[in-house]
Amino acid sequence: MGARHRIGALSVAVVAATGVVLSPATASATHPAPGRTPLATGYGGAVVSDTVESTQAGLAVLRRGGTAADAAVAVAATLGVTDPFVAGLGGGGYFVHYDARTGRVSTIDGRETTPRAGDDKMFIDPATGQPYPFTTAVTSGLSVGVPGMLATWERALEKWGRFSLADTLRPAIDVADRGYPLTPALRGQIVSNEARLKQFTSSAELFLPGGSVPAVGAVLRNPDLAATYREIARTGTRAFYGGAVGRDVAEATQNPPLAPDATITPPKGRMTVADLKAYKTIDQAPTHMRYRGLDVYGMAPSSSGGITVGEALNILETSDLGGLDRTQALHRYLEASKLAFADRGRYIGDPRFVDVPQRALLSDVFAASRACLIDPTRVIPAPAAPGNPAAPGSCAPARGTEAPDNEVHTNHFVVSDARGNVVSYTNTIEQLGGSAIVVPGRGFLLNNELTDFNFAPTQGTAPDPNLPAAGKRPRSSMSPTIVLKDGRPWLALGSPGGSTIITTVLQILVNRIDLGMSLPDALAAPRASQRNTAATTAEPAFISAAGGLTALGHAFTPQAEIGVAAAIEFTGHGKLLAVGEPTRRGGTSAGVVFPTR
Numbered sequence: 001m002g003a004r005h006r007i008g009a010l011s012v013a014v015v016a017a018t019g020v021v022l023s024p025a026t027a028s029a030t031h032p033a034p035g036r037t038p039l040a041t042g043y044g045g046a047v048v049s050d051t052v053e054s055t056q057a058g059l060a061v062l063r064r065g066g067t068a069a070d071a072a073v074a075v076a077a078t079l080g081v082t083d084p085f086v087a088g089l090g091g092g093g094y095f096v097h098y099d100a101r102t103g104r105v106s107t108i109d110g111r112e113t114t115p116r117a118g119d120d121k122m123f124i125d126p127a128t129g130q131p132y133p134f135t136t137a138v139t140s141g142l143s144v145g146v147p148g149m150l151a152t153w154e155r156a157l158e159k160w161g162r163f164s165l166a167d168t169l170r171p172a173i174d175v176a177d178r179g180y181p182l183t184p185a186l187r188g189q190i191v192s193n194e195a196r197l198k199q200f201t202s203s204a205e206l207f208l209p210g211g212s213v214p215a216v217g218a219v220l221r222n223p224d225l226a227a228t229y230r231e232i233a234r235t236g237t238r239a240f241y242g243g244a245v246g247r248d249v250a251e252a253t254q255n256p257p258l259a260p261d262a263t264i265t266p267p268k269g270r271m272t273v274a275d276l277k278a279y280k281t282i283d284q285a286p287t288h289m290r291y292r293g294l295d296v297y298g299m300a301p302s303s304s305g306g307i308t309v310g311e312a313l314n315i316l317e318t319s320d321l322g323g324l325d326r327t328q329a330l331h332r333y334l335e336a337s338k339l340a341f342a343d344r345g346r347y348i349g350d351p352r353f354v355d356v357p358q359r360a361l362l363s364d365v366f367a368a369s370r371a372c373l374i375d376p377t378r379v380i381p382a383p384a385a386p387g388n389p390a391a392p393g394s395c396a397p398a399r400g401t402e403a404p405d406n407e408v409h410t411n412h413f414v415v416s417d418a419r420g421n422v423v424s425y426t427n428t429i430e431q432l433g434g435s436a437i438v439v440p441g442r443g444f445l446l447n448n449e450l451t452d453f454n455f456a457p458t459q460g461t462a463p464d465p466n467l468p469a470a471g472k473r474p475r476s477s478m479s480p481t482i483v484l485k486d487g488r489p490w491l492a493l494g495s496p497g498g499s500t501i502i503t504t505v506l507q508i509l510v511n512r513i514d515l516g517m518s519l520p521d522a523l524a525a526p527r528a529s530q531r532n533t534a535a536t537t538a539e540p541a542f543i544s545a546a547g548g549l550t551a552l553g554h555a556f557t558p559q560a561e562i563g564v565a566a567a568i569e570f571t572g573h574g575k576l577l578a579v580g581e582p583t584r585r586g587g588t589s590a591g592v593v594f595p596t597r
């Protein structure tokens, strides 16, 4: 039996290999893991990503003369090892790139697609005629989209790389072979997914070796993933898109290896090797809008990120946020977001399947027709109705339908190189742990991205732009963003967090641009996410300072953490300020090639 048939567990050793010792007694998910620094300043290139190993992998590629794109592929591949519940070969994402030579921002849409056998009824249970319960779809082969991750890496290298795919996979292979210490954050993710992982023999063997969750500080290895990466390095991406790895992926979606004591009967997936062979990334023009003299570039549909962040900024630009008191500034931030989310729900889907009025949604005329709904003395009743970008006009608030999204997890990272190229890349397997199905013998989890579709129409009598169809990409919220000032990069940023991604990016921009915060403060500040629901989801520290907002009628639902942002600010003369999270997701890792103090 070859590597492909071997069911490989993460081999677990207690410490030693990397010399990093974490004491379970002192480690906690609320404190940064040792070795993680959320802040770095210096020159020559920067990386901010979730884990120490992935940031170091990117910096190593930059030091060897790699471009930002080369380093980004190394980071993404290493995240597949060290951040397996939110990254890796089984997922997809959106890659935004600034090219220093041409001064242009371009993007790659590497979103998962629906298998050819999918249709608008695929999430309707034939036994009941009703949509599957969300949790049923989440842990199933049915929700697995055709992964775009590896194709994105290949396309990025083709366009902007100097290194081969094999070169950029090497750091990830090393980490997978050598092992890495289990952080409190990753351990927490395994614990919260334990019941799901136990449903599948391959998943339990990989993440619950010996039947239990490894201790913080245990060294995790993933020889199956190292072998998968080696196979791809040797034979190219066709190993995945039609070859042996792809066959295993398709088989795992159609016949996931259910444990003998499994308590679920998941609906079967419909992905075939032909779907994998047919997968194509899209070179997608970015969204672009001007905000207070800056050029903001984001991700166009199939992500709703660029348009929704852009529309909200356009609405906010109609008032001088910096000149308002804190309550009024935050009130406008929440209301602009609410209105932009109403429009997102009504108009945004995969543009190859629905007509998305992108220009109109990002126009100042439309923003003015939405901004006039904001009342400084009271909250707009939610859910607000969408506007009409084809005929913006009346300013009467109307009620719409609520379509709350789940908020789960993903990862975002940023990279810059010595030449001045910049990458802002959000990628995901959708929910924390994706479908919970590890491809047997391959060492990675499959996404459940198709749960980002609406299972049934959500827009009343209006058409729903986000119903599934064969080949269609589910609407995303991912918002990798690059901001130029005077035509040169000034900020690169993004975050995970389902639909809260949009508000996290928006809030950081408002904090940095309008409210006078430094970039580290703009990231660390308590977050609030208004997505056209009656209550705003907010971190406890935001709520405790929100008395003025409550008086205007805002209500809050607490959530411990919103988003896990990563950003770089280009502060002039080649100097870089690389900023991660001091505490969210246990703290993230920023590094620069030549550090200064």
Ligand code: GLU
Pocket (backbone or CB within 6 Å): 406, 407, 408, 409, 410, 428, 430, 431, 449, 452, 475, 476, 477, 478, 496, 497, 498, 499, 501
């Ligand atoms: N699937 C989500 C999206 O594309 C991202 C996953 C998450 O962060 O929850 O918007």
